[in-house]
Amino acid sequence: MAPLLEVKDLCLDYGAVRALNSVSLSVEEDEIVAVLGANGAGKTSLLKAVSGLIHPTEGSIQFRGEDLSHIQAFSLAGRGIAHVPEGRRVFSTLSVQENLMLGKYGVRSSRKKADLDSLEERVYSLFPILKDRRRQLAGTLSGGEQQMLAIGRALVSSPVLLLLDEPSLGLAPIIVQEIFSLIKKIHEEEKIAILLVEQNARKALKAASRAYILELGKIVVSGDSADLAQDPRVQAAYLGTKAC
Template sequence: MLTLKNLDVYYGKLYTLKKVSLHVKGGEIVTLIGSNGAGKTTLLNTISGLIKPSSGSILFDGVEISRDTPEHIVRIGISQVPEGRLIFSTLTVEENLFLGAYVRYSFNRKREVIEEAERIYSLFPKLKDRRKQLAGTLSGGEQQMLAIGRALMSKPKLLLLDEPSMGLAPNIAREVFQYILELKKLYGLTVLLVEQNAKNALKIADRGYVLETGRVILEGSSESLIQNRDVQRAYLGRDLDAEERI
């Protein structure tokens, strides 16, 4: 569904992504793990069209999109839940959701958007109770649900999730990951998930890529990555060699 080939991205003068190639198939959850500054967010923003790559190609359903505007990319079905959630804090919860459907909205399709919002509410009942509240007054977990709900309002085929567990208590973070899994089952959604929390991400993902200083250094199925010693040492907080020595 999504294929990145030899993507080179400069962020200012910084060479952030170096010949990155990866692919996401329809119906998959693919996770991209890596430490701070590895270029994960840059990668998602490049797919979303906020940053233009200097070379390489991004194919979505076989169509080159690396030169398209962010508006166009949302319209063809790629929606991003940005890092830090970036909800519209001084708008109400409901207005946030409506704005998610901005590209699909036209005067005679108002009903559709309202129905879509109802679907999101049934998915996240907490949001329904707070629909008239300012989004900035929600708790961190609720804000993350709102950000995901808002992204779903454009009926995306591919959802880009940037660190959904950031700043959340561990149990809330697990809840968010469960929701992502549920969304995949419910909507048949394809997800590209960027995470520092590698353990949780690999648990729900089908496949994964490891990004380090702008390069993909490892790829494979979630199980193989979880078993991988380097991944365990660097991202899962286990040192197998040390454990064996003991």
């Protein structure tokens, strides 16, 4: 059976700069896959290409066997891909509840919409703090709460695949801990496949079953998380290789 998401030979250019160079990866159903790498390695570009925000120069992206290259970005949300962008990007002057409500916006069919109301409750039970603050403006939440809201907003569309871009960015270690255990919980309880882009390699490798390491737009290492956790090349991707 074809994987849930299959990216083949993806190349992406910003003007004269090549951000992604022949990247291939796949995500199976019910799996967490991590993409690791230093800042500027092309991780965010990869996610943006998958969700149609930027158009690749070459290569193909298939989701459930369907080629995504000619599909409008906004219609992907209704097809089961939810993207939590880097930096959370909650709508700061909208309330928490409105933010969550917008998460369902892309879902078209009314039958499914009815199911989603229960999902909203589910999100509130996953993140009880959001329920307490649902009338508050999203901009007044703390960083960790905003991250929960951004993830919750993605979950209410009942996605099959969740794209998470740097969920730990700028958060205190204890909050990072919380976010990662929530990610694992979501994966286990909701049966959602997750493509996780992270700088925090150790945490990501613990959560994911497989991982790819990007360096300057190329995948340099890939494999099982357990193996990669021991691999010196992971640290090298962040902190360089030179021996002292």
